[in-house]
Amino acid sequence: MTLPPSPRHKPPTIHDVARLSGKSKSTVSNVIRNAPGVNPQTRESVQAAIAELGYQLNIVARQLVQQRSAVIGVVVGDLANPFYAEMAKFIENFASSRGFQVMFCNTQVDEDVELTGIRNLIEHRVAGLMFLAYAGDAAGARHVVADRLPVVFVTCAADWGDVVAVDDFAAAAAATRHLIALGHRRIAYFADSVREEKADTDRRGGYAGALADAGLEPLVLRWHRKPHTVVAEGVIVPVETILTGVGRVTAVFAANDLHAIDVLDCADRAGLRVPHDLSIIGFDDVALARIARIGLTTIAQPKEMLAELAVDTLTQRIKGELQGGFIRHSLDFTLISRATTAKAPIDDDRHSA
Amino acid sequence: MTLPPSPRHKPPTIHDVARLSGKSKSTVSNVIRNAPGVNPQTRESVQAAIAELGYQLNIVARQLVQQRSAVIGVVVGDLANPFYAEMAKFIENFASSRGFQVMFCNTQVDEDVELTGIRNLIEHRVAGLMFLAYAGDAAGARHVVADRLPVVFVTCAADWGDVVAVDDFAAAAAATRHLIALGHRRIAYFADSVREEKADTDRRGGYAGALADAGLEPLVLRWHRKPHTVVAEGVIVPVETILTGVGRVTAVFAANDLHAIDVLDCADRAGLRVPHDLSIIGFDDVALARIARIGLTTIAQPKEMLAELAVDTLTQRIKGELQGGFIRHSLDFTLISRATTAKAPIDDDRHSA
DNA sequence: TTGAAAGCGCTAACAT
DNA sequence: ATGTTAGCGCTTTCAA
Numbered sequence: 001m002t003l004p005p006s007p008r009h010k011p012p013t014i015h016d017v018a019r020l021s022g023k024s025k026s027t028v029s030n031v032i033r034n035a036p037g038v039n040p041q042t043r044e045s046v047q048a049a050i051a052e053l054g055y056q057l058n059i060v061a062r063q064l065v066q067q068r069s070a071v072i073g074v075v076v077g078d079l080a081n082p083f084y085a086e087m088a089k090f091i092e093n094f095a096s097s098r099g100f101q102v103m104f105c106n107t108q109v110d111e112d113v114e115l116t117g118i119r120n121l122i123e124h125r126v127a128g129l130m131f132l133a134y135a136g137d138a139a140g141a142r143h144v145v146a147d148r149l150p151v152v153f154v155t156c157a158a159d160w161g162d163v164v165a166v167d168d169f170a171a172a173a174a175a176t177r178h179l180i181a182l183g184h185r186r187i188a189y190f191a192d193s194v195r196e197e198k199a200d201t202d203r204r205g206g207y208a209g210a211l212a213d214a215g216l217e218p219l220v221l222r223w224h225r226k227p228h229t230v231v232a233e234g235v236i237v238p239v240e241t242i243l244t245g246v247g248r249v250t251a252v253f254a255a256n257d258l259h260a261i262d263v264l265d266c267a268d269r270a271g272l273r274v275p276h277d278l279s280i281i282g283f284d285d286v287a288l289a290r291i292a293r294i295g296l297t298t299i300a301q302p303k304e305m306l307a308e309l310a311v312d313t314l315t316q317r318i319k320g321e322l323q324g325g326f327i328r329h330s331l332d333f334t335l336i337s338r339a340t341t342a343k344a345p346i347d348d349d350r351h352s353a
Numbered sequence: 354m355t356l357p358p359s360p361r362h363k364p365p366t367i368h369d370v371a372r373l374s375g376k377s378k379s380t381v382s383n384v385i386r387n388a389p390g391v392n393p394q395t396r397e398s399v400q401a402a403i404a405e406l407g408y409q410l411n412i413v414a415r416q417l418v419q420q421r422s423a424v425i426g427v428v429v430g431d432l433a434n435p436f437y438a439e440m441a442k443f444i445e446n447f448a449s450s451r452g453f454q455v456m457f458c459n460t461q462v463d464e465d466v467e468l469t470g471i472r473n474l475i476e477h478r479v480a481g482l483m484f485l486a487y488a489g490d491a492a493g494a495r496h497v498v499a500d501r502l503p504v505v506f507v508t509c510a511a512d513w514g515d516v517v518a519v520d521d522f523a524a525a526a527a528a529t530r531h532l533i534a535l536g537h538r539r540i541a542y543f544a545d546s547v548r549e550e551k552a553d554t555d556r557r558g559g560y561a562g563a564l565a566d567a568g569l570e571p572l573v574l575r576w577h578r579k580p581h582t583v584v585a586e587g588v589i590v591p592v593e594t595i596l597t598g599v600g601r602v603t604a605v606f607a608a609n610d611l612h613a614i615d616v617l618d619c620a621d622r623a624g625l626r627v628p629h630d631l632s633i634i635g636f637d638d639v640a641l642a643r644i645a646r647i648g649l650t651t652i653a654q655p656k657e658m659l660a661e662l663a664v665d666t667l668t669q670r671i672k673g674e675l676q677g678g679f680i681r682h683s684l685d686f687t688l689i690s691r692a693t694t695a696k697a698p699i700d701d702d703r704h705s706a
Numbered sequence: 707t708t709g710a711a712a713g714c715g716c717t718a719a720c721a722t
Numbered sequence: 723a724t725g726t727t728a729g730c731g732c733t734t735t736c737a738a
Contacts, residue, residue: 024709059476061731085438092459106445123412268645292621377725414715
């Protein structure tokens with residue numbers, strides 16, 4: 001059954017349709033666009049010609065003359081992170097139900113990749129931009145975008161576009177206070193390697209703030225080699241030391257569920273009982289967080305609402321239905337207490353020097 | 354800091370650049386395209402003008418005249434499935450490193466959604482199509498595509514495009530034989546609800562084949578309400594009955610890791626010990642399959658290689674570097690034995706009537 | 707109700 | 723080495 005791909009012929013244009021139906025290009029255009037005031041007979045004969053030729057609209061040409069497109073560019077840090085994947089899916093769904101296509105650009109949280117990605121998107125004249133995360137301080141991105149098109153930040157924030165997000169700072173503070181209320185005093189923050197995105201910054205801020213309010217010291221950890229070592233205050237340390245060494249941490253607030261699950265896995269492999277020996281709280285409420293074997297305590301974001309609101313905001317800006325200053329939608333987060341957090345171990349302070 | 358978005362002015366064109374630099378449009382075009390034979394002085398002054406105006410190429414216009422684009426359309430069944438998300442990420446990466454943008458279309462394994470998605474992609478004149486999964490018998494899709502552009506199937510197969518995939522049938526048979534070799538005789542197949550995609554069909558085929566070879570009866574289960582009920586031979590049954598009732602199943606082959614993890618979760622909640630009471634094998638080797646708490650035995654696909662080969666095949670077809678009959682790349686799969694499979698319980702046959 | 711003509715921003719012969 | 727010109731496939735006045 002393996003037939004050779006046939007040579008591809010140029011697709012038919014409205015001109016071909018016009019000739020075949022004996023009408024003019026503009027009339028054909030009128031029926032394609034469902035313009036009013038076309039003789040039903042004419043419409044039918046044109047449609048017959050369209051069917052016969054297998055004509056399919058060339059959106060590129062339309063876009064050139066109309067000077068607008070119906071595709072939105074979505075900048076995402078890491079599609080392999082289930083949270084972003086879920087968000088991407090929702091966004092694609094809502095966009096497509098509103099007549100918009102989506103072009104993704106996965107940045108790996110690398111500013112250069114991000115910048116060329118944005119440049120490409122703009123060169124393609126996407127109608128709007130959506131950031132699901134952004135790298136660096138966004139000054140570069142801002143410069144490239146240069147106010148050329150509407151942009152909305154979902155799940156992250158900046159002052160040069162509309163924002164649809166949860167208050168990361170407050171949510172992180174709530175997560176941290178949850179741990180503090182359970183009696184934990186040495187609470188670490190686990191996040192991505194050196195590079196830090198906006199949400200990360202805010203969450204670390206909320207964490208540090210809550211600790212400061214309680215008179216506690218922060219300990220910010222960033223993965224060095226994923227399941228083995230982290231860098232703490234500039235020095236590389238085995239995760240095991242952090243979790244089991246002298247002055248060990250009894251609780252962890254992870255910047256997202258993926259990190260939380262990694263920490264959980266480290267704890268398992270180190271023979272630590274969670275939550276008895278170690279409490280872990282994540283962020284995002286990824287689908288897998290709720291299975292019995294994981295049961296991750298986490299901060300849930302209303303993913304679908306975030307996506308819908310973001311798409312609506314962006315499409316309204318695109319259509320000019322929304323004008324004026326940037327708006328910030330702040331949605332509610334929920335702390336979902338499952339099986340990875342519990343009272344701090346009582347021998348907690350004995351081990352600390 | 355919330356400044357109102359400024360009114361968006363039309364972006365500068367090569368015409369503006371030409372005027373500012375005192376050169377002609379074609380010269381400007383020449384420097385943009387890095388055409389040879391441009392006076393260095395000229396080039397510089399043009400570039401100065403470009404910088405001053407903040408000119409950015411309009412790819413839409415270029416695409417219209419060149420009659421080709423550098424975006425490939427990717428049709429994916431469910432972005433929220435980590436396997437597809439990982440694949441999507443790899444594909445995006447390889448494509449972008451080869452100068453191609455990617456437009457995704459998430460179909461929810463719904464044929465209508467898929468069809469309009471493909472239609473949109475074609476109207477946007479994507480240079481090629483990539484299917485990460487497709488719904489239905491693909492006759493509809495084939496008709497819409499109508500040989501207009503190159504298409505490659507990754508991770509699934511069809512006879513009207515190039516194929517880059519693992520042999521799903523053989524892999525499923527291997528997975529099933531693994532279970533049979535462990536002494537299991539009542540082995541169920543778990544898959545998506547009513548709708549079935551290509552990979553699903555093949556895997557079920559391999560499963561049924563291996564069982565038949567061993568003189569065993571297949572039991573095909575499709576989720577009805579996700580974590581609670583399945584439909585077996587047309588009737589709705591609680592999962593718990595399948596796993597713990599009379600004549601219960603002692604092993605499960607899941608069409609993908611997501612289903613496998615769901616089954617694992619059901620088993621956990623039903624108080625079953627895995628793998629002591631129930632063996633489970635999945636398919637895909639999703640990132641989470643390898644954490645200690647899951648330790649899922651599964652069939653691994655070489656994701657990155659699949660993605661790279663698929664992108665290369667497609668881009669070569671697009672550039673005409675690859676001609677002639679469709680090729681089928683069949684990559685090797687690996688059975689990774691972890692902690693969810695073990696010998697069948699000895700009391701196995703006593704319960705069966 | 708339909709058609710003719712101009713033009714969107716760019717590229718690619720072809721002249722110069 | 724640079725400029726002139728003619729489109730790419732469509733939409734959109736404006737006339738007929």
